[in-house]
Amino acid sequence: MESNEWNPGKLLETSGSYWKSCTLHAGVKLGIFSLIGDRPRTGQEIAEDLGGDLRGVTMLLNALSAMGLLSKKENAYANTDISKTFLKKDSPQYLGYMLLHHHHLVESWSKLDQGVLTGRPTRSRSGFNEEVVRESFLMGMFNMAMNLAPRIVPEIALSGRKHLLDLGGGPGTYAIHFCLKNPGLKATVYDLPTTRAFAEKTISRFGLSDRVDFQEGDYLEGTIQGTFDVVWLSHILHGEGPEDCQQMIGKAVSRLAPGGLILIHEFILNDEMDGPLFPAIFSLNMLLGTENGQSYSDRQIREMLAQAGVRDIRRIPVQTPNDSGIIQGRI
Numbered sequence: 001m002e003s004n005e006w007n008p009g010k011l012l013e014t015s016g017s018y019w020k021s022c023t024l025h026a027g028v029k030l031g032i033f034s035l036i037g038d039r040p041r042t043g044q045e046i047a048e049d050l051g052g053d054l055r056g057v058t059m060l061l062n063a064l065s066a067m068g069l070l071s072k073k074e075n076a077y078a079n080t081d082i083s084k085t086f087l088k089k090d091s092p093q094y095l096g097y098m099l100l101h102h103h104h105l106v107e108s109w110s111k112l113d114q115g116v117l118t119g120r121p122t123r124s125r126s127g128f129n130e131e132v133v134r135e136s137f138l139m140g141m142f143n144m145a146m147n148l149a150p151r152i153v154p155e156i157a158l159s160g161r162k163h164l165l166d167l168g169g170g171p172g173t174y175a176i177h178f179c180l181k182n183p184g185l186k187a188t189v190y191d192l193p194t195t196r197a198f199a200e201k202t203i204s205r206f207g208l209s210d211r212v213d214f215q216e217g218d219y220l221e222g223t224i225q226g227t228f229d230v231v232w233l234s235h236i237l238h239g240e241g242p243e244d245c246q247q248m249i250g251k252a253v254s255r256l257a258p259g260g261l262i263l264i265h266e267f268i269l270n271d272e273m274d275g276p277l278f279p280a281i282f283s284l285n286m287l288l289g290t291e292n293g294q295s296y297s298d299r300q301i302r303e304m305l306a307q308a309g310v311r312d313i314r315r316i317p318v319q320t321p322n323d324s325g326i327i328q329g330r331i
């Protein structure tokens with residue numbers, strides 16, 4: 001449970017905080033921070049570049065300045081250090097794709113009451129096929145994983161391991177970082193055919209095309225080819241219901257050689273399922289976007305692993321921004 005004390009001010013602030021979210025999203029969506037770049041620009045110049053209404057653009061620029069994401073001097077707006085680092089598209093630490101992904105979720109979140117009553121998603125997977133929606137999802141996952149992997153990978157002992165399966169690995173960010181850290185390791189990224197091009201491009205960018213390959217497939221309906229001594233399931237359980245997760249874990253375990261290691265990385269709830277905050281709220285995001293997805297508790301994940309014949313199950317202590325955790329076991 002959240003420990004902070006509530007008061008009228010905090011209630012109002014929480015209730016209206018989506019205004020700030022939308023202001024930030026509009027700034028990123030319109031590319032304001034990239035347009036400003038490294039030199040201050042006037043509202044007039046920015047409105048002309050955008051082909052937008054001066055009154056509206058000026059209000060947005062002033063609100064972003066009030067939020068501390070721009071600084072205004074003599075009618076010109078400049079990026080702050082933070083916006084230069086995280087909101088300007090050519091920065092290596094650009095977070096804009098994840099913010100745009102959040103923006104694409106807003107409509108479904110505004111119907112949360114309906115989702116709760118019906119128990120059904122309020123957004124459809126078909127929207128996901130739109131290029132811009134899919135790009136922000138894939139690039140957002142990639143940016144988040146790029147940020148996290150260098151912190152997580154050193155905590156996981158893989159010395160002597162030869163071949164890792166990154167199930168639902170997306171662009172293969174974790175497979176790449178595991179291979180960079182463990183020179184004797186090869187990896188296979190298993191994901192839907194639509195992810196192949198992005199994954200192969202990313203793997204090649206890291207110079208790892210000879211050690212990381214891509215296997216197309218559906219982790220629910222399809223088969224996985226090959227035998228591995230490590231399987232890594234990162235942020236895929238939350239997209240499926242308990243039965244499918246059990247089946248997926250069973251399938252992954254069946255591809256492990258004796259002594260093989262399974263590692264699950266997820267937003268993990270406590271056993272009462274009332275915290276930490278991010279996994280609890282993220283579960284609602286899965287209600288709105290999937291048929292049966294949810295956040296799982298530590299106990300639920302351990303039970304699924306045990307049911308699949310996994311032993312020596314334990315939590316690996318890691319500190320991550322959104323309270324994700326890792327549970328490992330061996331067969």
Ligand SMILES: C[S@@+](CC[C@H](N)C(=O)[O-])C[C@H]1O[C@@H](n2cnc3c(N)ncnc32)[C@H](O)[C@@H]1O
Nearest residue numbers: 141145168169170191192217218219220234235
């Ligand atoms: C939330 S992302 C996680 C990506 C990556 N593991 C990470 O932690 O950054 C979920 C991934 O699962 C993939 N995926 C979803 N449904 C799938 C399915 N039925 N079979 C295979 N992959 C699937 C998606 O394409 C996406 O890359």
